[in-house]
Amino acid sequence: MPTTAKLAQKDVLGALGALSQETRLEIFRLLVQSGPRGRAAGAIAQALGVPSATLSFHLAVLTNAGLIVQRRESRSLIYSADYEVMDGVVGFLMENCCGSPGADEACCAPGSVAEPGGKASSAA
Amino acid sequence: MPTTAKLAQKDVLGALGALSQETRLEIFRLLVQSGPRGRAAGAIAQALGVPSATLSFHLAVLTNAGLIVQRRESRSLIYSADYEVMDGVVGFLMENCCGSPGADEACCAPGSVAEPGGKASSAA
DNA sequence: GTTACATCTCCATTGTTCTGGAAATGACGT
């Protein structure tokens, strides 16, 4: 039984939309890699070379989507990744996979994919 | 050892961008739920109530992102989901999580999330 | 070859998102 909450379609769209932008994807990855301690807005700006106004805009989008959280530490605002929504997104996408409400991981897990055409590694 | 291929950032951006649109998300989910047998373009159009020109545009975007594949069956074009890219996206996002190259699932798996602020269920 | 059918391409219109400078806000130390 997963601890991850089930998200509504609009939440999933928000999360995917937030991540489908180069700068935001980089921000999120940086925060994922920074772990629970997170990073200050200024540190992110510096690490990625993004002007503060632009960064602030993107941080707001990510926060809105629930993908990152903010906490204050003295003068700085520290941002860190919240993995819950990510998990929820994956759950939503794979939900009820192949039509069998119980076989979700049975047929869609990595490696167990049955390609109709035969060729499988056509990713990129 | 995962069978999933490692994607480049641009592939991930493509996949996320493709899915961050209401109609396309619905198409993809419908195909995920339809399993490897897939569905004809016309059947998708009917199921979702989307005009054929619009649908064709969205199917092209999803195909381009590698999220779905096309095969012909007599007069119809059958589309089906390809789960590989999905898995690759998740892998990319969680890659090198918390800075420890080995602890990926140790610290970021659902349930094991250590929230700095304390409150966790702030998803929506 | 002709007809019927499924799907795609073209294109103009409309709406949304990104960007970054300048100024406003808020928090802190003294």
Add this chain to the structure above:
DNA sequence: ACGTCATTTCCAGAACAATGGAGATGTAAC
């Protein structure tokens, strides 16, 4: 209270994405 520093809000221009009707293309049956 004041100066300082970190971050956000405001704004307008530029770039990009979605929509759907009409017509083109490809496939198959007769």
